[in-house]
Amino acid sequence: NAGVMQNPRHLVRRRGQEARLRCSPMKGHSHVYWYRQLPEEGLKFMVYLQKENIIDESGMPKERFSAEFPKEGPSILRIQQVVRGDSAAYFCASSRSGEGESPLHFGNGTRLTVT
């Protein structure tokens, strides 16, 4: 029973390129959350998705960032025209339901480096 799978584990992009981060939730989980951890800072919520729906994107920067969770396939966090300030660890988590009592399972993260 595979856990939350994120890929790639490490991603290097030059300024102006696009970064695509993938997250496959645990089997049976239809709720996905993306978090960002900037260097030397704590985790911050970015976006909460269910299949084909964005539930809460209040933590997403207004420009260049988008997320989707299609009916088939992994959830994708897309960052267009990356800048150095986007360098961070991006974590995905999944849960069976969106209720507070539902356990969260985290992936190992994608470390994005923008050069």
Add this chain to the structure above:
Amino acid sequence: KNEVEQSPQNLTAQEGEFITINCSYSVGISALHWLQQHPGGGIVSLFMLSSGKKKHGRLIATINIQEKHSSLHITASHPRDSAVYICAVKITGSARQLTFGSGTQLTVLP
């Protein structure tokens, strides 16, 4: 002021010591999580609490809803316990899943 405050920020202990990490929050919550993050590694969920106390091996987590406070205890600490421990809360009525404390860096020396 952050909604979730952890103390201490850094903690160094000798192997075998009893360790306590504290978490205070200022909002109504439906659940509180304790997470563990190893250097360069992923995040592991240790506990999810809405009341009382939970125990798993050498780890114990408690929560006092009235005082808006939770503690994570580690008994007979070991160098492999060295990690960042993060407190996170699910705010009542918020679709947002988890608001995080800044973490406690624990180092256990042999």
